[in-house]
Amino acid sequence: MxxxxxxxxxxxxxxxxxxxxxxxxxxxxxxxxxxxxxxxxxxxxxxxxxxxxxxxxxxxxxxxxxxxxxxxxxxxxxxxxxxxxxxxxxxxxxxxxxxxxxxxxxxxxxxxxxxxxxxxxxxxxxxxxxxxxxxxxxxxxxxxxxxxxxxxxxxxxxxxxxxxxxxxxLRRQEARAWQTRAFQLTRLGDGRVRVTGWLDEAGAATVDAALDPLCAPRHDNDEPRTPGQRRADALVEVCGLATRTGELPDNGGQPPHVVVTVPFDVLRRRLGAGTLDTGGRLSHTEVRRLACDAQIIPAVLGGDGQILDVGRARRLVTGSLRRALELRDRGCAFPGCDRPPRWCDGHHIRSWADGGSTSLDNSVLLCGHHHRLIHAGQWTVRLGDDGLPEFTAPAHVDPRRRSRRNLYHQRT
Structure with a gap:
């Protein structure tokens, strides 16, 4: 050493x-x-x-x-x-x-x-x-x-x-990817909607195959969009193409569609804003642009909020009546429920089998859970003086049996 x-x-x-x-x-x-x-x-x-x-x-x-x-x-x-x-x-x-x-x-x-x-x-x-x-x-x-x-x-x-x-x-990886797949649209409240999620490799390849042809920049030298903006536009365009094929399954008893609620002044004087059935708000310029699309159904409201027109006026549960229910109830009308319109059924307040009419003043939107609860017979529902649904609980829930409304779906 x-x-x-x-x-x-x-x-x-x-x-x-x-x-x-x-x-x-x-x-x-x-x-x-x-x-x-x-x-x-x-x-x-x-x-x-x-x-x-x-x-x-x-x-x-x-x-x-x-x-x-x-x-x-x-x-x-x-x-x-x-x-x-x-x-x-x-x-x-x-x-x-x-x-x-x-x-x-x-x-x-x-x-x-x-x-x-x-x-x-x-x-x-x-x-x-x-x-x-x-x-x-x-x-x-x-x-x-x-x-x-x-x-x-x-x-x-x-x-x-x-x-x-x-x-x-690879099998473990694929199983994990499939199990954890997810997709969310998160509204930020500033006009933007954040898209997040996970896909497995096969699903991502399908999405890539659908979006790539629509992501190419314009052939001229004046392409203002970034690659990310082109992909966002491609996603919207693919979904638009899908809704126009007529091959998507029905949603709530009718083909997939977008509804824009339009106060009459927006059309007549180009003032104010329109409201999507998702709750998002649009400028009058965007509303008028969407009104030109056959897959966008405009619903015109009068000054007091009364529905003047809903697309093609046909008195069918799966047609204009359904859209009118979505506009009026904004989702499941049961007190405290936050289920959106597309997860709900149209319920006859007075049973059709008992002679109840298929009409707006005899209908209410209910999610599957609360639809079954109403049919159990303990809760009751009626329309109030202003035409909005009111529910009454059984005595063991509310001894005073006061009328209740859904305050979750805020009206505009």
Whole structure:
């Protein structure tokens, strides 16, 4: 040890400016190999100290903590050294490669980790082959690239096992992607709606295939839209195309559509704003533009809020009556319910079987849960003097049996 320290001291004190270019490089390589050899010796000592339990005997909680205090290194670096020392004890070939300077400590850590993570039951021959391949590759690859090579080492030594493992991993990945798929439209209250979500690979490929043809920039040089804006426009256009095909399933008993509530002044004097059935507000300019679209159904309100016209005036539950119900009730009319119109059924206040008419003044929007509750017969519903639904609870819920209304759907 004294000779080693003395030689190292002479190397550190030697003048290097007198060396030729080739000697500079050769000496650097020689010292690097010597450092790896010394690192191997250092790790042998650490492994023996760890095996004897000296740190614990000296009242340290672990070998890594003892090493941190002894050599004034970080606990993370100390833990890496202890882990590598233990790994070298189990991998003689890797230990010899480090002692010979064929790999450095970082590369040895990558190789040891890769070998440790190989599937159980692979067999010592295949494990040894994988170790030998990685030691050979360490001659040309730095640790990060060697780590990537390690991720593919199973394909090199046992391709059939690698294929089965990859297939199982892919199935787990696909199952997780399918289970966690989601799509949300979040209204921010400033005229914008945030689109967020997750898709699995197959679903994303379908969306890409539909959007890509519509995302291309204009052929002229005057394309003001960013790529993100083009994708947003493409999404809206694809949905518009879908609603015009007539092949989408009915929603609430009628084809999918967009309803814009238009105060009469918006059409006559171009004042105020329109309201979508989603609750969003539109300027009079946007309302008039949408009114030209056959898939946009304008609903015109008089000055007192009375519905003057709803698209094509046909007295069918699945036609204009349904749209009038959506405009009046704004969703499930049951007190406290927040279900939107498209999740609701049209309910006859007086049963059609009992002679009740299919009309606006005999209908109310109810979600499935509250529709069943009303049919159970304990709650009752009627229209108030202003034409809006009122509900009365059974006596055990409200002994005073006061009329209640849904205050969730704010009227504009």
């Amino acid at each position: 004294e000779q080693l320290s003395a030689v190292a001291g002479k190397c550190a004190a030697a003048s290097v400016w007198v060396l030729s270019d080739d000697d500079l490089v050769d000496y650097l390589d020689t010292i690097d190999r010597a450092m790896q050899t010394l690192t191997a010796a250092q790790l042998h000592l650490i492994r023996e100290i760890d095996g004897r339990g000296l740190p614990v005997a000296r009242h340290c909680s672990s070998t890594a903590v003892w090493l941190r205090e002894r050599q004034r290194t970080s606990v993370h670096a100390a833990k890496r050294m202890v882990d590598l020392a233990r790994s070298l004890g189990e991998r003689p070939a890797l230990d010899s490669a480090l002692a010979a300077g064929a790999v450095n400590a970082e590369q040895a850590t990558v190789i040891a980790t890769t070998i440790r993570d190989l599937p159980a039951g692979l067999g010592p021959d295949l494990v040894g082959e994988a170790e030998a391949v990685l030691i050979d590759q360490a001659e040309q690859f730095e640790p990060a690239i060697l780590r990537k090579a390690g991720e593919r080492i199973l394909s090199h030594v046992a391709p059939e096992i690698a294929d089965a493992r990859d297939a199982a991993a």
